[in-house]
Amino acid sequence: MTASPAPHLPGAVLRPVRGHHAFEACVEQLATAIRLGVYPLGSTLPPERELATMLHVSRATLREAMAALREAGLVQTTRGRGGGTVVTLKPRTPPARAAARISAARRGDWLDALEFRRIVEPGAAYLAASATLDQEHLGQLERAHAEVAAATKTAQHRQADSRFHLTIASLSGSPRTVEAVTSVQATLHEMLLAIPVLGTNIAHSDRQHAALVRAIESGNAERARKTMEQHCDDTAALLRGLVG
Amino acid sequence: MTASPAPHLPGAVLRPVRGHHAFEACVEQLATAIRLGVYPLGSTLPPERELATMLHVSRATLREAMAALREAGLVQTTRGRGGGTVVTLKPRTPPARAAARISAARRGDWLDALEFRRIVEPGAAYLAASATLDQEHLGQLERAHAEVAAATKTAQHRQADSRFHLTIASLSGSPRTVEAVTSVQATLHEMLLAIPVLGTNIAHSDRQHAALVRAIESGNAERARKTMEQHCDDTAALLRGLVG
DNA sequence: GAAAAATGGTATGAACTCAGACCATTGCTT
DNA sequence: AAGCAATGGTCTGAGTTCATACCATTTTTC
Numbered sequence: 045m046t047a048s049p050a051p052h053l054p055g056a057v058l059r060p061v062r063g064h065h066a067f068e069a070c071v072e073q074l075a076t077a078i079r080l081g082v083y084p085l086g087s088t089l090p091p092e093r094e095l096a097t098m099l100h101v102s103r104a105t106l107r108e109a110m111a112a113l114r115e116a117g118l119v120q121t122t123r124g125r126g127g128g129t130v131v132t133l134k135p136r137t138p139p140a141r142a143a144a145r146i147s148a149a150r151r152g153d154w155l156d157a158l159e160f161r162r163i164v165e166p167g168a169a170y171l172a173a174s175a176t177l178d179q180e181h182l183g184q185l186e187r188a189h190a191e192v193a194a195a196t197k198t199a200q201h202r203q204a205d206s207r208f209h210l211t212i213a214s215l216s217g218s219p220r221t222v223e224a225v226t227s228v229q230a231t232l233h234e235m236l237l238a239i240p241v242l243g244t245n246i247a248h249s250d251r252q253h254a255a256l257v258r259a260i261e262s263g264n265a266e267r268a269r270k271t272m273e274q275h276c277d278d279t280a281a282l283l284r285g286l287v288g
Numbered sequence: 289m290t291a292s293p294a295p296h297l298p299g300a301v302l303r304p305v306r307g308h309h310a311f312e313a314c315v316e317q318l319a320t321a322i323r324l325g326v327y328p329l330g331s332t333l334p335p336e337r338e339l340a341t342m343l344h345v346s347r348a349t350l351r352e353a354m355a356a357l358r359e360a361g362l363v364q365t366t367r368g369r370g371g372g373t374v375v376t377l378k379p380r381t382p383p384a385r386a387a388a389r390i391s392a393a394r395r396g397d398w399l400d401a402l403e404f405r406r407i408v409e410p411g412a413a414y415l416a417a418s419a420t421l422d423q424e425h426l427g428q429l430e431r432a433h434a435e436v437a438a439a440t441k442t443a444q445h446r447q448a449d450s451r452f453h454l455t456i457a458s459l460s461g462s463p464r465t466v467e468a469v470t471s472v473q474a475t476l477h478e479m480l481l482a483i484p485v486l487g488t489n490i491a492h493s494d495r496q497h498a499a500l501v502r503a504i505e506s507g508n509a510e511r512a513r514k515t516m517e518q519h520c521d522d523t524a525a526l527l528r529g530l531v532g
Numbered sequence: 533g534a535a536a537a538a539t540g541g542t543a544t545g546a547a548c549t550c551a552g553a554c555c556a557t558t559g560c561t562t
Numbered sequence: 563a564a565g566c567a568a569t570g571g572t573c574t575g576a577g578t579t580c581a582t583a584c585c586a587t588t589t590t591t592c
Contacts, residue, residue, distance in 0.1 A: 335538080335539060335540085336539080336540065337539090337540095348542095351540085351541085354540095365540070366539090366540085367539065367540045367541080368538075368539060368540075369536095369537060369538040369539055370538075370539080371538080371539055371540065372538095372539065372540080373540090
């Protein structure tokens with residue numbers, strides 16, 4: 045008798061200590077940031093030394109990642125003062141949707157992301173509405189909203205939408221919340237790329253966005269959360285059918 | 289003009305690609321699992337080869353971590369068939385609370401964890417109540433609840449409480465949710481160790497636990513969430529005062 | 533009692549990552 | 563035109579981590 049052995053938790057609690065090699069992780073983070081529109085088309089990434097510091101990675105490793113991005117056509121690099129790495133982002137439509145016969149594990153992760161999203165994004169909206177926002181924050185929010193409302197092409201709209209949601213998360217002032225929303229948005233983005241593009245009801249979505257902005261600006265936390273919940277539910281309903 | 293340069297998001301979105309060396313991460317995960325009571329006193333950890341696989345780490349690296357745990361007095365190891373590594377856990381009260389003059393960064397992370405917790409744990413409760421639970425799940429939940437209600441000594445109670453919350457998370461069936469709750473509970477645990485132990489109002493806490501179990505078993509998701517929110521708020525109120 | 537099985541203990545060479553220094557190119561300032 | 567500054571490009575040696583064997587000890591099985 046080795047005393048009460050562990051119950052059911054170990055399998056759930058212990059998780060891989062790190063997904064992959066450092067440079068792969070860099071590629072993933074940067075590519076995600078670019079695809080989500082954190083660095084829009086034509087913008088310049090921070091200098092290598094700075095990025096390396098941000099990611100807690102040696103410059104050598106970061107450079108390997110940059111080389112990969114360059115080879116993938118996401119960025120271009122020029123030397124010398126005023127040079128740097130700019131985003132070119134050939135949107136790289138899903139590398140052959142045909143090949144994307146979605147594995148069961150991936151599908152499971154997607155569905156999980158939808159569930160988790162319906163927890164964290166409403167939570168982020170709640171926090172954002174609870175926070176006291178200065179002019180700069182309000183400006184960020186309204187700008188993000190204006191961009192998503194103005195976007196016409198789907199790819200643009202997708203990026204602007206990601207940026208909008210990430211902006212709300214960043215207004216929450218909670219790093220863990222930002223991280224969770226980033227992860228969820230990345231997966232969402234992946235799903236939308238792999239799934240036969242559905243004509244997202246943009247008008248409907250924009251009405252919800254507008255309501256969100258109003259709720260957050262007026263500090264109505266409860267309402268911001270409800271609105272975001274509805275927004276997540278609407279998106280999820282569309283996607284679940286096509287994935288499940 | 290390098291096109292719309294990135295706004296405010298990069299700083300929030302890009303995060304360290306991996307905190308530390310692999311073996312440190314192993315130590316942290318295992319120590320956390322032990323302290324949270326996933327592996328209770330006297331229980332045997334899985335064989336090294338198995339743990340290494342779970343954590344996606346080479347056995348060599350895992351063994352370094354085990355050596356550290358052994359040296360720290362958390363576990364003991366015996367060889368041969370039927371041997372293995374058992375939890376001895378000299379509870380190691382906070383390695384000198386005096387030395388724990390808490391850095392500002394740490395304090396910030398703690399407060400962030402409290403905010404994030406109030407998002408994810410209620411969400412986990414909501415999902416758990418929404419899920420259809422079979423006999424085994426119900427048994428896990430009731431056992432976890434019984435243990436936390438029966439615990440007398442504070443250290444025991446703390447572990448049982450962690451297990452209770454992790455069990456609810458695991459009932460949600462959402463890996464991302466489990467991960468989030470695990471992270472939050474680990475930080476909470478750290479806080480409680482470093483803070484002059486307050487006589488948590490155990491009776492009050494247990495009433496809330498009981499209400500949670502009822503709500504989850506009856507499938508009342510909305511109510512489970514509200515109850516958990518209240519529970520988190522009550523805990524947070526106590527802690528914020530002592531940390532802020 | 534002998535063989536098998538399960539477990540921890542040890543060793544080796546390849547690959548990855550790091551930190552730091554230095555080089556090369558380009559634009560800005562004087 | 564000369565020098566400075568900012569940026570990417572290259573090199574090197576040390577430290578980690580990995581994968582894969584193989585060894586040693588104990589219990590179980592026959």
